Amino acid sequence: MESVTEAIREDGENSEKAEEIVTSAAMDVRVDVREDDNKTERSLGENSMISSDYAMPKYLTVTIDSEEGQVDAVTVAVERSKAKKPYLGGYRHKVSGVEYHHAGTMTIPKRKPDDGVIRYQRETQTFFTKQKSQQTHNNTSTQMSQTGCSVSNEDDKILIARRYETADEFHAKRLKAVIVLQSYYRRWNAMILVNGMKIDKKRRLDWERKEAIRKEKEKEERLRVEFERRMNPKTKEDFDMLYHALEMWRKDELAKIDESLKGPERKAALCSLLEQEAELIASIGRHQIVADDDRRRQNIRKILEKAASPRKWIAFDGKLTEMDTPYTIRSKELRALYDSLNMKFLTQEERMDVLLSLKATVVEHDCKLTREIVELVERETDLILRETKQKNLEGLRKRISNLFLQYIKTPQFNPEIARLTRVPHDSSKLLNDVYYCRTTGKYLPSTEFELSSNAKSMKTSRKAAQLSNISGRRQDNSLYREMLRQIRRSEEKYDDDSRLIFIIQEVDLRHLVETIWNGQSILSNHEDLHDLVIVRWDVAKQWSPWNCILLTQDEASGHFRLENLFEAYSSLFVEKVKYRHVIARNYFRRLVQFSEQATTVKEESGQ
Template identity: 35%
Template sequence: MFVQRVCRGWIARRKVMQMREDYSLQRVREEEEERIREEEIQERKEIESERCKNPKSKADFDMLYNRLEDWRKEQEASLQAKDSKAANLGRAKLVMNEAELLLQINKHKSSAKMDAKERMIEQFLTKAATPILKMLKSGELIEIETPETRLATAYKNMHNNLREEVVFVEDRVELLIELDSLVKDDDCKVVKELRLLIKREIDFINRSLPGSSMTGLRSRILNLYLQYIRNPEYNPQVRKFLRIEAPDLSSVTQMKKTRSRDTKKDIELCQACSRYLPKSSFNISAGSGSIAQCRGCKQLDNDARTRLDLSLYKQLLDSIKLEEEERNNTNSPAFILQESDIRYLVENIWNSRSVLSGNADLFDLRLARRECEKEWTPWNCILVSREENRIHRKLGGLNSCYPSKEDLLKAYGPLLVEIIAGKHTLARNHFGKIASMSIFVKDDNPDVIQLRGVGIQPS
C-alpha cells in the first residue's frame, strides 16, 4: 500500500514536471513567434519607407496615391471642427498642398518611366546581340556567333557609346564618323535625316559651340539611331523580338475600313476615352459584367479619384497562385481572378477580418481553402491569419492529409460553419455570373446549404 502511494505520488510529480516543461517550451515558442512577427513588421515598414522615397513600379505609386488620399481625408476631418471661415481657408491651403504633392509624385513618375524605358531598350538590344545557343549530342551547350549577331553587337555598342556623356570633343567626332560609316547607304527618310544630323553636330563641334546647346541635337541622333537599329531590314536579329503591332483602330472610320471579322472580335470600345482598342488593353475582372474602361483610363481614374492600393490584395492572390502551382492545379479559378476581385472577396464577403480571430492586418491574412481536398474557389476559402491557416490544415490529425467536414464542424462549431456557408453562397452568387467562372460552379455541384434550418440552393 505504501509502495502504491509512493508510485502514485512519483507519477503525479512527473506529470507536473512534464506540464511545466511543456508550458515553458510553449512560452519560448510564442516569444520566438512574436519576435519574428515584430521583425517582419519592422522590415515591412522599412521597405515601404524606401518605396515611398524611391518609387519605381506601379505598386509603389499606387501606395503613394493611397497615402496621399488618407492624409487628405485626415486633414478634411480636422477642418470640420473649425468655423466656416477658417475651414474655407484651410481647405484652400489643403488643395494647394495636395497639388504640390501631386506634382512631386508626377516628377518621380516621369523619372521612373524614363528609367524603365532605358532598361527596356537595353534588354532588347542585349537579347538581339546574344549568341545562339546550340546543344551538342554530348549534352554540351555552345555559343554560335553569326554575322547577324555580330552586327547586332556592333549596333548595341554604338548605342551605349552614344548615350555616354561627352568628355572630349575629339572622341565624339570619331564616334560620329564611325556611326556614319556604320549606317548603311539607303534612301529611306530615317537614314537621310540621321546623316544630316551627324554632319550638323560635327559642324557645330568645329565651330566650338558649347555642349549644352547641342543636348537636343544629340537626343535626336540617339532616337533616330534607335529607330534605325530596330528595323529588321538593317538589323535582322531583332525580328524575333519585335512585338506584333495591332491595327490602328483609334477612330470609328478606321474600324469600319477593317473588313476582317477576326480583328473586329478582338477589339473593344473604351467608354472613358471613346477609343477602339485591342482586348489586351483591358483588364477583364471576374466580377465585372462588361468591359467599360481600358487599362490606361482605369489607372488615370485611380490616380485622380479613387486612389486605391491593391498591392496587398495582389500578394494574397500571388500566395493562392503559388499554392495552386505547388499542387499542380494550373486550371484553378485563381488564375482568372484579378486584384480587384480579391479586394471584393476580402472586403465585401469577409469584411477584411479573419473569420476566427478578427485579425484585420491584411499583411498577415491569407485566403486558405476551407475543404483542403477540393480546389480553391471563392466559395471554398476562408480568410484567416497565417498561423490560423497552419493550424487549419492540421485539424484532421497526424494520420489524415486533410481535415474532413466532421473535423471542421467539431473545431469551429455549427454556428461558425453556418456563417461561413452563408459567405460562400454570397461569393458563389457574385462570381458565378460570368462564363469563365460559371464553369467552376457547374463542376462543383454543391449540396443544399442549411442556414439556420432553411435550405438554400446556391445558384
Template identity: 40%
Template structure:
C-alpha cells in the same frame, strides 16, 4: 502328420456344405475340381509361387483343422503349350477339404477355410517377371500387418506428449554441535548472551508490515516519477515559451520590415505600386483634413481652409508627378534591357539525367541581334563613323511587317484615350464583358479620383496562385480572376477580416480553400490569417472541427459569391461545372444511403 514320413497329399474340392468325396488311389495324388478338370492338368503351388511336384512330400505343411493355407489353381495344357502352366479364370470356394494320408491304409479329411484379402495390396516395392508378367511384391506387402497389442494405455494423445514441470521445495539438513561445560572441560561464559524470545509475529501481522513497506516504496517511487514528469513538462513549457517568443519576435520583425519597406517606398518611390501608396496616403490625409475643417470651421473660414487644402494637395501631387517622371525614365530603361535580355536568352530544359539543354531558335537569334544593336545605339561617346554604321545597320534591320492586317486581331481601342493598343494593355477582370479602359487610363483615373492602393490585393493574389499551383490538380479559376475581383471578395463578402479571429490586417490575411479536395473558387474559399490557414488545411473533417453555426455562415458567404460571379460570362462555365459536380455527389450519396437502407430492410 509325421514330418519324416513320405506321404502324399490328396486334394479334392468340395462345396460349402462339406460333402464327402470318393476316395482315390493311394499310389498317386488325386485332385478333382468342380469344373471337371482332370488331375493330370492341375498343379499345386506354394504361397511363394513355386510349383509342388507330384512326388514331393509336404514336410513343411502341417494342416490342422483351423489352419489356413493359400493355394492357386493352375492348369497345364500339354496340347497347346507343353510344360507351361496356364492360369485359368477360376474362383476358389470359401471352404475346401484336404485329405491327408496318415498311414498306408488310413486317410483323414481336413476342412480348410480360404481367407481372401479384404483390401488392395499397395505396391511398396518388388519386381516383375518379364516372361509371365507376374508381379512379386516385397515381404511387407504380402500379409496384413499384425495389430499392436493393446497395453491398456492411450499413447497417441496430447496428454502423453505434454511435459509438466513441478517444483517441490526441499529443506536440507544442517548438522550443528554445541560445546558444553563438563567434567574435565571448562567453557568460559564471558561472551555469552542471554537471548529471550520476542513477541510472536503472526502471518497477518507479517503481511501487513510487508504491505506498509510496499506502500512506502510506492510513495517514494511515485514521488520520484512525478518529479521527473514535472521536470519534463517544465522543460517542454520553457521550449514552447521560447518558441512562441521567437515567433512573436519574428512576426514583429516582419511587420516592422513591412512598415519600413512601405515607408521607404513612400520616400523613394520607384514602381507603380509605390506611387499608388503615395496617392493613397495623400487621399487619406485629404479626407482627415477635410473632416477636421468641416468640424471646426464654418462659412467663409471653411471655404478659405478648403482652398488652402486644395493648394497643398496640388503641390503634393505635383511633387509626386516629378518623382514619377524621374522614376519612369529609370524604370523604362531597365525594363527595356530586361525585356531584350529575356528575349535573347536561349530556351532551356532539363533532361532525364539532370543536364540542362539549351537551344537557339531563329527568333532568339533575331532578338539577340536587336539587343546588340540597341546596346550599340545607347552607347555614348562613340565616333561619328561608327555611329553612322550602327544607324545604317538599324535601318536595314527594322522593316514594316509585310501584312499589317494580321495585327488587327490583337489590337483594341481604349474607350478613354481612344488609342489603339495591344490586348495585353487592357485589364480583363472576371466581371468585364467588353474591352474598357487601358492600364494607363485606369491608373490615371485612380490617381485623380479614388486614389486606392491595390498592392495588398496583388500580393494576396500572387500567394493564392502560388499555393494553387503547388496542388498540381489543374486549377483554372484562380488564374481567371484579377485583383479587382479579389478586392470585391475581401471587402464586400468577407468584410476585410478573418473568419475566425476577426483580424483586419490585410498583410496577415490569406485566402485558402474551404474544402481542400476541390480547386479554389470564390464559392470554395475562406479568409484567414497565415497561422489559421495552416491549421485549417490540416483538418480532415470540417464538420467535426467547426460548429454547425460557423459552417452555415461560411456557406452563406459562398452563396453570395455565386450570385455575384454568376453574372459574368468568364465564370459561368465554372459555376455550371461545380453545380453538376455537386448534383452528382448528392445523387451518389442518396444512392448509397438508399442501398444501405434496402439492405438493412432485406
C-alpha cells in the same frame, strides 16, 4: 592390423581360414615379397609401416601359421587407393634415421547384433529436462561448556522474546508499507510529469517569444521597405501606394476640418488643403517622370541585349549550344555603336570617330530617317569644330540618340528586332485582336485590357483604369496582388487541376476580402491584411470563392490539420461561413457557370 589384409581374395577354405586368422589380434604374420629376383622378408608389427621409398607390388604371398601347426601360403592382391591417407603419427629410428608411420586398418568393424531396442527416435532426441531445487539436510552440532571443555561466550547474543504477531497484524503492516512505497512512487511519477510540463511550458514560452520577435522584425522590415518605396518610388505599385497614402491623408485632414471649423474658416482650410494636395501630386509626378525615364532606359537596354544575344538550345547530349547568326551579329554592332553614342566625357577626337562610324552605318540605307540622322551628325560635327560648349550640344546629341534608337528598332535595318516588337508589322494580324478603349478613344490589343470575372466586354484599358484610379479612388492593390500570388503558389502544390484562382484578378480578390469577408479574420477579427490569408474551407475540394475562408496564417495552419470541420467548429460558425459562401456564389455567378462547364467537359473526357 595391416591394411593389406582386406584385399585377400583367395577361393576355398584357405581364404576363409586366412580371413579368420588375420582378424585375430594374437596372430603372427610373415610376408614374402617377390619383386624381380630379389626376395625380402620383413616382420610387420602392429603400428609399423613400410617406408615411403618402397614400392608395393601388385601381389603379396602371405604365410599363415594356424593353431594346428600347419603353414599355409595365401596370395593377396593389393588394391591401390587413390585417396590420400591421413597421417596418424609415427617415429624415427635414432641410429638409421628411418621414419616409421602408424598404419590404419581398413577392415570393416564388426557390427553389433540387434537387441531390438530402438535408440534413434524422436522421444529420445527431444527429451525435455527439468531442474528442481531441493533442500538437503545439513547436520550441525552445538557445544556447551562442561567439565573438561570451556567454550567462549564473547560472540554470544542475548535474545529476548517479544510480543507475538498475528497474521492480520503482519498483513496490515505489509499493507502500510506498500502504501508508503506507492505514495513515493506516485510522487516520483508526479515529479516527472510536472518537470515535463515545466519543460514544455518553457519551450512554448520560448517559441512564442521567438515568434513575437520574428513578427516584430518582419513588421519593421516591411515598414522599412514601405518607407524606402515611398521615398524612392520606381514601379507602378510604389506610386499606387503613394497616391493611396495621399488619399488617406486627405480624408483625415478633411475630417479634422469638418469637426473643428465652420463657415469662412472652413472654406479657407479647404483651399489650403487643396493647395497642399496639388503640391504633393506635383511632387509625386516629378518622381514619376524620373522613374519613367529610368524604366525606359532599362527597357531599351533589355531589348538591345535580347536582340544581340545568340540563339541557344539544348543539344542531344544535354549541353547548352549557342550560335550567332548574321542578324544577331548585326544587332551586336548596332548595340555597341548606340552605347558609344551615349557615352559621356569623351574627348573631341573620340566623339568625332563615333559620329563618323554612325554616319557610315546609316548611309547604307537611303530613307527619310537616315537622311535626318546624317544631317544631324554633320551639324554636330560642324559645331564641335567651332568649339561649341558641351552643355549647348546636349539637346542635339539626345535627338541623334533617339533617331538612331528608332533606326535600331526598324526591322528593315535590324531584322533581329522584328521578333521582339510587341506590335506586329503585318496589319492583317491586328484585325482579330484589337479592341476600342472608350476612355482614351484608342484601338489597343487585348493584352492592354484587364478583365474582371464579371466583365462582359472590354471597355477600359489598363492605362485608362490607372489614370482613373489616380484621379478618383486612389486604391492600392499591391497587398491583394501579393495575396493572390500566395494563393496561386499554394494551389499549385495540390495538383488537382484548380482553375478559378488563376482567373480571378486583384479587383475580384479585393471585393471578396473587403465586402464578403469584411476585411478581417472570421475567427479572431484580426484586420491586418499582411497577416491574413484566404485558404480552402474544405481541403478536399478545389479553391473557389464559395469554398474559401479568411484566416490569419497561424489559424490557417491549424485549419489544415482538422479532419472533420463540423466536429471542430460549432454549428453557428459553420452557418456563418456557408452564408458568406452563398453571397460569393451569387456575386461570382459567371465563375459558377464556368466551373460547371469545366467539370462537365472533364467528366466527358474521362469517360
